[in-house]
């Protein structure tokens with residue numbers, strides 16, 4: 001079959017991947033590439049240096065419908081599929097990570113979660129303005145004392161009549177100091193918290209404007225300096241019971257579902273870093289000369305470029321496979337984790353190699369590659385650290401962990417299915 005390859009995956013399935021992008025995919029890729037080149041590339045060195053966050057970029061991303069790219073049209077989105085979301089993330093992070101982080105938390109972790117778990121009223125009230133880019137949203141799981149160990153968190157919610165009273169502190173939250181809407185994960189069952197039983201956790205929608213909300217920005221970060229990362233605190237914040245997402249006790253499951261969407265965007269974005277590292281290295285190697293020849297002619301420089309190329313292609317295929325599984329409503333936790341783990345680790349390797357190809361120049365911010373290295377490190381930490389993904393992959397391979405079926409499908413999955 002022209003344009004199709006058969007890829008055996010895991011032990012029990014054969015997967016067909018259509019490599020040909022649709023005309024919509026190609027047009028979207030072109031639009032995002034042009035946008036990032038025009039609106040961000042010329043300024044990013046300065047924004048990164050000054051640690052400046054530029055909300056007008058997000059406004060433009062909203063105008064292009066990127067913030068709701070795979071949210072159905074009926075909820076204010078562009079109605080595209082998961083491959084489109086991946087393409088957007090790869091293109092954006094090839095220029096700078098801060099834009100892809102917005103896609104990860106606003107679109108992946110928050111909006112797609114609301115789409116799958118929210119009530120109709122929640123979707124109308126929160127998802128529609130988020131998908132249109134009128135409101136900015138994020139995801140608050142991590143706390144000062146608990147990151148990987150989600151059940152070690154301490155935030156709480158107590159039911160009081162028709163309201164819940166929320167308390168807690170969230171740390172290392174992307175967009176914490178600028179977002180309008182937050183998904184807040186906390187304990188609604190103190191007994192279960194003590195027993196570390198995650199069925200005592202719940203998820204709520206919180207608005208910045210609610211009384212008792214406060215936030216701040218974390219300064220002095222290694223990378224993603226043009227982005228906003230911070231903390232927020234809730235002190236006796238009263239939210240209507242209608243802001244509970246899912247049922248009481250479903251918070252952990254919702255948090256994990258959200259991470260499956262976020263990890264996918266991280267995988268595709270990290271793939272963009274590998275591509276950018278390769279492209280910068282190729283361009284430099286073709287003009288820099290040592291020992292009377294272009295450095296591109298030295299075998300060890302070629303080796304680095306060859307590794308970046310293979311890492312790029314492998315990472316691209318891995319996120320594409322995860323996107324295909326998402327599009328077709330199939331279980332994808334294992335594939336998404338693998339894509340995220342491999343792309344992020346390979347992006348660090350590629351950015352580091354790119355610095356070496358540039359020699360001392362790579363060590364200066366006159367060239368973008370040092371920024372790539374500083375930016376990509378965080379993705380090895382968030383949405384499951386390298387260690388956590390390594391352990392999960394081993395457990396899946398060893399049969400100690402089983403793949404859960406995809407819980408709720410999005411309409412684009414059906415659209416993708418019917419096109420075949």
Ligand SMILES: Cc1cc2nc3c(=O)[nH]c(=O)nc-3n(C[C@H](O)[C@H](O)[C@H](O)COP(=O)(O)OP(=O)(O)OC[C@H]3O[C@@H](n4cnc5c(N)ncnc54)[C@H](O)[C@@H]3O)c2cc1C
Pocket residue numbers: 105138139140141142145146147148149171172173174175224229378381382383384385386387388391
């Ligand atoms: C730039 C940035 C943006 C972020 N944005 C968000 C956001 O928007 N929302 C949000 O909720 N969080 C966010 N985070 C937080 C991120 O998800 C956490 O930092 C991450 O989950 C790791 O948690 P931790 O930092 O507490 O590290 P820890 O969990 O304390 O881990 C420390 C080290 O121990 C290792 N480790 C821990 N447990 C195990 C284990 N069982 N086995 C083996 N090794 C283990 C880890 O791999 C790591 O190397 C962000 C972080 C960064 C850096």
